[in-house]
Amino acid sequence: MINENFYSLNNKNIFRNIYDNISTSKPNISNINSIIQNIISIIKEYSYESKYKLLNLIEIIKNHKIQNNLQNIFLQDKIKQQEKIINQKIEENQKYLNQIENLKNQNKYQYYQYNNYKEQYKYNKIKNKLKFNNIKKHFQQIIKYMKYTNYAFTIINISNTILFKIILRSIYYNNVVFNVITILNICLNIILFIFNNIFNNYVNVVFFNLSNFSTITKILSLISYI
Structure with missing residues (x-):
């Protein structure tokens, strides 16, 4: 624990915030740079003990910052991998979409052929019926x-x-x-x-x-x- 001399400094609130921030498992890294600058300016004005503890705090902050950078790099790699996987999935889905479109076009063509065959069948049926009627009349x-x-x-x-x-x-x-x-x-x-x-x-x-x-x-x- 930091002793009372540490907290009796004029900038007690700053040190309290720094200590509470560093002591947590997830420090607020976004304010680290500004805090470090404040600490450096304060170190010049106070006792050796305070300077020592403040330097320890700075090291802790730097370690958290390095760890955070490493985590960011790891996360970036993960993001890139996920982007690559997503792009592959998009390409595969595009292939499937193209196949579906081709099948739709084939079905349209087959449906068109079916309609043609249907019309041809009707025409041939009428034609054969007329032929049959003519033959029937001829035989009569x-x-x-x-x-x-x-x-x-x-x-x-x-x-x-x-x-x-x-x-x-x-x-x-x-x-x-x-x-x-x-x-x-x-x-x-x-x-x-x-x-x-x-x-x-x-x-x-x-x-x-x-x-x-x-x-x-x-x-x-x-x-x-x-």
């Missing part, structure tokens, strides 16, 4: 004309059958009968020609067969003529 017409074709085929087949029988019998008759058969055969071929032109797109195959049958009748007629 084919069925309609095939009914007439069946009627015509039945009539012409019967006529060819009758003519074929007549041709077979005409072998035993004179040329007058042959001429009649030839005229009938020509009429039959005219009928075939008319039907073939009317239903050209639908009944070519059927009438091709009928025409072949008519050709057979011509050959038989020629044989009967001979």
Whole structure:
């Protein structure tokens, strides 16, 4: 403890503040420089004992100041390390943000493609529906004309059958009968020609067969003529 002579100085309050400040675990370093200057000026005026104690106080203050500087240096290093870590985190976060932005752009492009495919699907669906309706209508017409074709085929087949029988019998008759058969055969071929032109797109195959049958009748007629 500092004795009473120390506190009986005229600047007792200054020394009390200095002593209390230094005695604490965390002195007020911000006022250290001014206090040191005051102490130096006071040392010149008082006894050796006071000077000695004041010098001890100055050493304590200097030690605290050095320790504080070391702590500041350590804290600065820590701050720099933390800044470096924070900058690295910022760079990593920026990379993640860039990746997220790229994914957003990719999703936009995929969504745009999806809309295009969707519109294309709708268009193709309508187009296929129209094609189906056209094909359906086309087949309905084919069925309609095939009914007439069946009627015509039945009539012409019967006529060819009758003519074929007549041709077979005409072998035993004179040329007058042959001429009649030839005229009938020509009429039959005219009928075939008319039907073939009317239903050209639908009944070519059927009438091709009928025409072949008519050709057979011509050959038989020629044989009967001979």
